[in-house]
Amino acid sequence: MKNQIELLMGNEAIGQGLIEAGCQVAAAYPGTPSTEILQAVIDRQEQAVEPLHIEWSVNEKIAFEVALAASYTGKRSVAVMKQVGLNVAADPFMRTAYIGIKGGMLTIVADDPGPHSSQNEQDTRLFCLQARVPVLDPSSPAEAKAMIQPAFELSEKYETNIVLRPTTRICHSRQNVSLEKPIELKRQADFEPNPTRWAATPAFLPQLHRNLNRHLEEIALEPAWQPRLLSGNESQPRTAFIASGIAYSNLVDLLEELGLDHTIDLYQVLMPYPLNPDFCKLMQKKYDRVLILEETYPVIELQLAHPGAVGKQTGGVPREGELTPDVIHQALADFLQLAPPAEKPAARRGQRPSLCPGCSHRTAFYTIKKCFPKGIFPSDIGCYTLGMNLGAVHTVHCMGACISQGAGFYQAYQQDDGQFPTIVVTIGDSTFFHAGIPALINAVIQQTRMIVVILDNATAAMTGGQPVPHMGVAAGNKPTKAIAIEPLVKASGVEFLETCNPYDHERFEALLKQADSYIRSPEGGVAVLIARHGCIMDPATRKAQKSFTVTIQDNCIGCEKCTSAFECPALSMDRTRNIAVVDQDRCIGCGTCIPVCPVAAIIKEEKS
Amino acid sequence: MKQQIIVSGIGGQGVLFLTRVIAQVAVNTGIPVLTSETHGMAQRGGTVLSTIKVGNFASPLVRTGQADLGLLLWEANLPVHQSLLKADGKLLLNAENTGEGIRIDAAKIARDLGNAVLLNLVLLGLAVQKQVLFCGIEDCETAIKQLAPARFVEQNLAAFHKGLDSNK
Numbered sequence: 001m002k003n004q005i006e007l008l009m010g011n012e013a014i015g016q017g018l019i020e021a022g023c024q025v026a027a028a029y030p031g032t033p034s035t036e037i038l039q040a041v042i043d044r045q046e047q048a049v050e051p052l053h054i055e056w057s058v059n060e061k062i063a064f065e066v067a068l069a070a071s072y073t074g075k076r077s078v079a080v081m082k083q084v085g086l087n088v089a090a091d092p093f094m095r096t097a098y099i100g101i102k103g104g105m106l107t108i109v110a111d112d113p114g115p116h117s118s119q120n121e122q123d124t125r126l127f128c129l130q131a132r133v134p135v136l137d138p139s140s141p142a143e144a145k146a147m148i149q150p151a152f153e154l155s156e157k158y159e160t161n162i163v164l165r166p167t168t169r170i171c172h173s174r175q176n177v178s179l180e181k182p183i184e185l186k187r188q189a190d191f192e193p194n195p196t197r198w199a200a201t202p203a204f205l206p207q208l209h210r211n212l213n214r215h216l217e218e219i220a221l222e223p224a225w226q227p228r229l230l231s232g233n234e235s236q237p238r239t240a241f242i243a244s245g246i247a248y249s250n251l252v253d254l255l256e257e258l259g260l261d262h263t264i265d266l267y268q269v270l271m272p273y274p275l276n277p278d279f280c281k282l283m284q285k286k287y288d289r290v291l292i293l294e295e296t297y298p299v300i301e302l303q304l305a306h307p308g309a310v311g312k313q314t315g316g317v318p319r320e321g322e323l324t325p326d327v328i329h330q331a332l333a334d335f336l337q338l339a340p341p342a343e344k345p346a347a348r349r350g351q352r353p354s355l356c357p358g359c360s361h362r363t364a365f366y367t368i369k370k371c372f373p374k375g376i377f378p379s380d381i382g383c384y385t386l387g388m389n390l391g392a393v394h395t396v397h398c399m400g401a402c403i404s405q406g407a408g409f410y411q412a413y414q415q416d417d418g419q420f421p422t423i424v425v426t427i428g429d430s431t432f433f434h435a436g437i438p439a440l441i442n443a444v445i446q447q448t449r450m451i452v453v454i455l456d457n458a459t460a461a462m463t464g465g466q467p468v469p470h471m472g473v474a475a476g477n478k479p480t481k482a483i484a485i486e487p488l489v490k491a492s493g494v495e496f497l498e499t500c501n502p503y504d505h506e507r508f509e510a511l512l513k514q515a516d517s518y519i520r521s522p523e524g525g526v527a528v529l530i531a532r533h534g535c536i537m538d539p540a541t542r543k544a545q546k547s548f549t550v551t552i553q554d555n556c557i558g559c560e561k562c563t564s565a566f567e568c569p570a571l572s573m574d575r576t577r578n579i580a581v582v583d584q585d586r587c588i589g590c591g592t593c594i595p596v597c598p599v600a601a602i603i604k605e606e607k608s
Numbered sequence: 609m610k611q612q613i614i615v616s617g618i619g620g621q622g623v624l625f626l627t628r629v630i631a632q633v634a635v636n637t638g639i640p641v642l643t644s645e646t647h648g649m650a651q652r653g654g655t656v657l658s659t660i661k662v663g664n665f666a667s668p669l670v671r672t673g674q675a676d677l678g679l680l681l682w683e684a685n686l687p688v689h690q691s692l693l694k695a696d697g698k699l700l701l702n703a704e705n706t707g708e709g710i711r712i713d714a715a716k717i718a719r720d721l722g723n724a725v726l727l728n729l730v731l732l733g734l735a736v737q738k739q740v741l742f743c744g745i746e747d748c749e750t751a752i753k754q755l756a757p758a759r760f761v762e763q764n765l766a767a768f769h770k771g772l773d774s775n776k
Contacts, residue, residue: 117648350655
């Protein structure tokens with residue numbers, strides 16, 4: 001029977017591959033571009049022939065540790081995250097290299113060259129070189145899926161964690177992918193205590209380190225993971241290309257478009273670390289010049305150490321950003337001394353993203369900025385980063401950093417003369433659970449005086465609405481215990497705690513002012529406000545709130561407060577009439593812009 | 609058969625759905641296909657671009673001057689993405705005003721059908737009518753029926769047909 005072909009996004013293909021390979025525990029924290037991997041496992045779990053536990057963990061470290069222990073029992077497991085998530089999971093990840101695993105374990109880490117939706121463009125392959133963990137670099141959605149079953153086998157053969165590193169262009173590409181029947185492994189959980197390994201003290205680590213190094217040498221020689229050669233026709237002797245990931249695919253298409261396919265030896269590296277030393281020697285012997293195309297850091301180039309290499313270290317390939325077909329075209333033209341690509345028109349920036357019309361974060365940020373025009377506003381990772389557009393976000397760093405940064409600002413200011421600006425930290429609900437709680441405890445015990453606004457929209461919104469711990473639902477909408485935010489805040493020692501719907505400008509403003517008085521009072525400390533309103537992308541939120549027809553009357557004075565200070569994308573300036581207008585296609589009729597207008601020109605009417 | 613297509617718009621306009629419909633047609637017809645999409649932060653109302661490569665390709669990305677067809681859901685993206693089109697590439701836009709390319713006020717047509725987001729399929733209909741896509745009417749209808757949520761299938765097909773019958 002012919003296999004079923006389905007149009008799958010790279011992340012869906014990976015999720016499908018995990019089920020087909022008999023993965024039984026899958027844990028992830030959402031983060032672009034990795035999120036749809038676990039979502040695909042959730043959506044396709046019916047296909048699994050054996051029990052399958054799927055969880056949105058509270059953070060990546062936890063996801064990794066859950067998957068790790070499951071592997072100790074002999075079952076196949078996976079932890080999924082984005083590249084910066086691996087920083088959070090770095091501690092258990094690094095030690096796992098020494099200790100190893102039992103049942104096959106994959107860590108899928110999605111990188112974001114560009115970056116498109118991340119705070120940096122770090123390369124997980126380089127992280128793996130430092131952690132001494134083998135890493136695979138697929139060049140298409142279909143190849144990513146095809147790597148999963150053999151990667152589990154490799155993982156089990158050497159009892160080692162294996163990293164699969166797709167990039168945004170793999171994760172968010174779609175391709176016709178062939179589906180297979182999930183395999184049945186019939187494994188019962190069977191953890192064999194072995195303290196010299198699973199609890200290895202320093203005394204046992206030199207031996208474990210020796211094992212690791214021996215394994216890496218053997219893995220580098222594994223026949224299935226050697227660079228694949230597309231032979232040229234000797235028209236360019238002693239010249240070769242080496243590429244991996246999407247850069248390989250981009251190069252293949254480009255060579256064909258330029259009529260250069262099958263003219264020069266082209267090696268696709270499937271496993272950038274550990275690179276086979278024999279391959280490195282062969283390249284040195286056989287070729288004088290080698291163009292190396294890889295994203296994002298020069299990982300292959302470093303290991304290859306080829307005297308005739310042209311790559312990121314030599315400057316022949318840009319060191320930053322994606323290796324798009326255009327970028328590769330330029331590098332190729334330089335390398336082969338071809339006619340340079342036609343001059344590109346200067347890149348024009350498109351529309352910047354903004355908080356959705358009706359987003360309650362907008363009203364929260366607007367009010368914060370209005371109350372404390374001279375405040376300091378540390379914020380965090382999520383949709384609410386876009387509070388930047390309203391001038392109410394001054395720092396964005398990494399998950400949970402805003403609370404500790406707020407505390408750091410306070411300590412630095414107050415030690416001068418005891419005076420300090422109002423510091424208003426904004427953090428989303430999912431981010432608060434992920435890494436905000438220890439930071440809040442620390443801020444309290446260090447006697448910080450600042451306001452923390454928890455923007456609670458009841459979901460992990462930026463990544464498409466994954467469940468959060470206080471909603472009482474787990475992956476796949478399964479009911480679970482709800483862990484409310486308020487008792488956590490109180491238990492962290494916070495004595496000023498209020499909750500408010502930020503749609504209510506007046507009350508939110510009054511609470512912000514109260515909070516400011518509190519932090520400046522003798523007994524003051526950290527004040528927490530929970531700004532609570534469901535995410536407007538959630539149809540249930542839209543359904544539950546009234547929608548009006550919002551219009552702007554002719555008494556508009558063209559002050560642009562609603563279009564710039566409030567920055568609703570449904571509002572724009574009609575430059576010919578110098579008044580603001582409502583884009584009815586985008587307006588959701590929340591009416592939150594009404595109090596913003598100084599002349600009451602924005603009005604709402606019941607929908608007919 | 610090889611065709612490189614770009615679909616350009618802003619987050620929330622239905623660029624992803626249109627991309628999937630076109631790619632699904634390829635799958636249904638047994639032609640290899642690759643797409644690339646914009647997800648994440650940019651989806652919050654920012655400029656988004658999908659690329660679709662139908663036929664024997666390795667990568668989903670489109671190089672400057674290589675796209676055979678541009679479907680623009682947001683006219684203001686024209687200066688941002690036009691350079692991806694071939695010199696003789698076809699350009700279809702959702703736009704109120706006259707200007708370059710084949711234009712249609714798809715948003716208005718969609719609004720009249722009850723939802724501005726349907727403009728994506730109005731534009732698809734127009735592309736099929738102008739015979740600038742690799743596929744035909746029935747191919748698109750099948751893919752729309754496959755991918756649209758059941759309760760929106762009729763509305764989606766209606767939008768597609770409005771595009772098919774427009775500008776004649």
